[in-house]
Amino acid sequence: xxxxxxxxxxxxxxxxxxxxxxxxxxxxxxxxxxxxxxxxxxxxxxxxxxxxxxxxxxxxxxxxxxxxxxxxxxxxxxxxxxxxxxxxxxxxxxxxxxxxxxxxxxxxxxxxxxxxxxxxxxxxxxxxxxxxxxxxxxxxxxxxxxxxxxxxxxxxxxxxxx
Numbered sequence: 001x002x003x004x005x006x007x008x009x010x011x012x013x014x015x016x017x018x019x020x021x022x023x024x025x026x027x028x029x030x031x032x033x034x035x036x037x038x039x040x041x042x043x044x045x046x047x048x049x050x051x052x053x054x055x056x057x058x059x060x061x062x063x064x065x066x067x068x069x070x071x072x073x074x075x076x077x078x079x080x081x082x083x084x085x086x087x088x089x090x091x092x093x094x095x096x097x098x099x100x101x102x103x104x105x106x107x108x109x110x111x112x113x114x115x116x117x118x119x120x121x122x123x124x125x126x127x128x129x130x131x132x133x134x135x136x137x138x139x140x141x142x143x144x145x146x147x148x149x150x151x152x153x154x155x156x157x158x159x160x161x162x
Contacts, residue, residue, distance in 0.1 A: 009125075013081070014045040016127055017073045025051065025118070026070040027062035027085075034062070038118075039105070040073075041097050049081065049120040050097055052106065056114065063087060063118060071120055078128040081120070088117040 041050040098110035
């Protein structure tokens with residue numbers, strides 16, 4: 001976790017994403033942006049997001065070329081996390097995060113040298129809480145009628161590394 005990250009911001013994000021099983025990871029390619037679903041790791045969010053992948057995937061190559069990524073979550077709230085990705089090939093960390101479901105999904109085991117982790121260091125996040133129906137209606141009404149929707153405060157932005 002970054003020393004610059006505020007604990008209350010980490011806790012806010014942890015609460016927003018804790019029950020969402022699937023995230024969308026967006027990477028940069030030569031043609032533009034590409035997003036794909038990724039299984040969220042069942043670890044306490046501390047400013048880093050973790051995902052399993054294999055070396056022979058496009059996302060592996062894309063991250064080696066450009067580490068800027070975005071991870072989005074949709075559930076009771078919507079969260080967009082901007083960060084820097086790195087490939088981690090730490091056998092102990094893979095063992096810690098591995099579960100039997102991955103053996104079926106990836107058709108291998110954590111100790112396969114082709115299996116690696118993607119670690120995303122969160123830099124900033126934006127989120128929209130869906131619990132406030134009045135705010136949502138005001139936001140959409142203002143957007144549809146061409147008015148500024150800033151005053152409805154539907155979303156919040158958190159800068160994590162400032």
